[in-house]
Amino acid sequence: MSQDGTIVVRVAGESGEGIVTVGKLFARIVGNSGHSILTFQTFPAEILGGHVLFDVRIGRGHEQLYSVGDRIDVVVALNQEACDKHFPRIRSGGAFIYDSDAIPEIACLDEAKARNIRTMGLPMNQIAKEIDVGAKGGKNLIMVGVVTQVFGLPYEVAEQVVIKQLGKRKDLLDANLLGLKTGYEHAGKHFKVCDDLSLGEVEDRHGERLILTGNEALAIGALAAGLQFFAGYPITPASDIMEFLARELPKLGGSMVQAEDEIAAIGMCIGASFSGARAMTATSGPGMALMLEMLGHASMTEVPVTVANVQRAGPSTGMPTKTEQADLLQVMFGRNGE
Numbered sequence: 001m002s003q004d005g006t007i008v009v010r011v012a013g014e015s016g017e018g019i020v021t022v023g024k025l026f027a028r029i030v031g032n033s034g035h036s037i038l039t040f041q042t043f044p045a046e047i048l049g050g051h052v053l054f055d056v057r058i059g060r061g062h063e064q065l066y067s068v069g070d071r072i073d074v075v076v077a078l079n080q081e082a083c084d085k086h087f088p089r090i091r092s093g094g095a096f097i098y099d100s101d102a103i104p105e106i107a108c109l110d111e112a113k114a115r116n117i118r119t120m121g122l123p124m125n126q127i128a129k130e131i132d133v134g135a136k137g138g139k140n141l142i143m144v145g146v147v148t149q150v151f152g153l154p155y156e157v158a159e160q161v162v163i164k165q166l167g168k169r170k171d172l173l174d175a176n177l178l179g180l181k182t183g184y185e186h187a188g189k190h191f192k193v194c195d196d197l198s199l200g201e202v203e204d205r206h207g208e209r210l211i212l213t214g215n216e217a218l219a220i221g222a223l224a225a226g227l228q229f230f231a232g233y234p235i236t237p238a239s240d241i242m243e244f245l246a247r248e249l250p251k252l253g254g255s256m257v258q259a260e261d262e263i264a265a266i267g268m269c270i271g272a273s274f275s276g277a278r279a280m281t282a283t284s285g286p287g288m289a290l291m292l293e294m295l296g297h298a299s300m301t302e303v304p305v306t307v308a309n310v311q312r313a314g315p316s317t318g319m320p321t322k323t324e325q326a327d328l329l330q331v332m333f334g335r336n337g338e
Helices: 019-032 080-089 109-114 124-131 139-150 155-166 170-190 214-224 239-252 262-274 285-301 328-333
Strands: 007-014 036-041 051-059 072-077 090-099 118-122 229-232 255-258 279-283 306-309
Touching (some): 007 019, 007 080, 019 036, 019 051, 019 139, 019 155, 051 080, 080 090, 090 139, 118 139, 118 170, 124 170, 139 155, 139 170, 214 239, 214 279, 229 262, 285 306
Parallel strands (some): 007 072, 072 090, 229 279, 279 306
Antiparallel strands (some): 036 051
């Protein structure tokens, strides 16, 4: 537990191993148990793969959180690279939970003892093989069950979260629930719930909590403000806004169009706005660079258009999956003329 009473948990491993799934399920279990959460994730390159992480900062009870924090209390590592990258960042007195099949020897075991870091290893492949869920998608749910137990969270809440989030795939649900239960019971037998990590269930919690990403919150805000037309083109990490509005905007009488590119998208929005509709698009640095000329036209003709720039590492081609504010100056000053 950090000095401010919050707990920061980092789940890390290889893209494609279900790291984001583990992180999101854990975050929802914590949130639905009545605690405040704030998350951060990296976006993996889908073609090349590579390292990915998901951070969950936990505030006990209803404590308000304003940032993802700058200390790591617990690392959940699913491969050796995750151990190498993130073990050194665990605070003294923290914990390291890992897949002992993927990390057979912890090279930093001596350092763990010196810094009083608790280590909890479990052979995920072996456990998955024993319960026959490895090929059915239940393996990562074993780790979700483990962290549910380690943090003293109610199993019933975890079960309901899994059913709601993964229940659409009926053919996989039984394997996922079996993985969850197996991991929970394994941790109960082999790991000790530490007082400083134990969260439990908040007594005055009010049922299921609304857990949103920033993109989802932005999209809901646009709907509440009367959005009538959205046009966009898929781009990391802004695509979630378009996907959300594709589902929800038609229900409220609005229209959503996936354009052939960003220039077409902003052109459609300008046309819709000129005809009186409240219009919006969403993009990132590279798409923003393509929209600038049309945005200059909208400015010159005084046609209002809302553009959500979910920033990543720069304009033009940029860095495909790394988020930061490198394109901020482009958003502020990248215009034609005045």
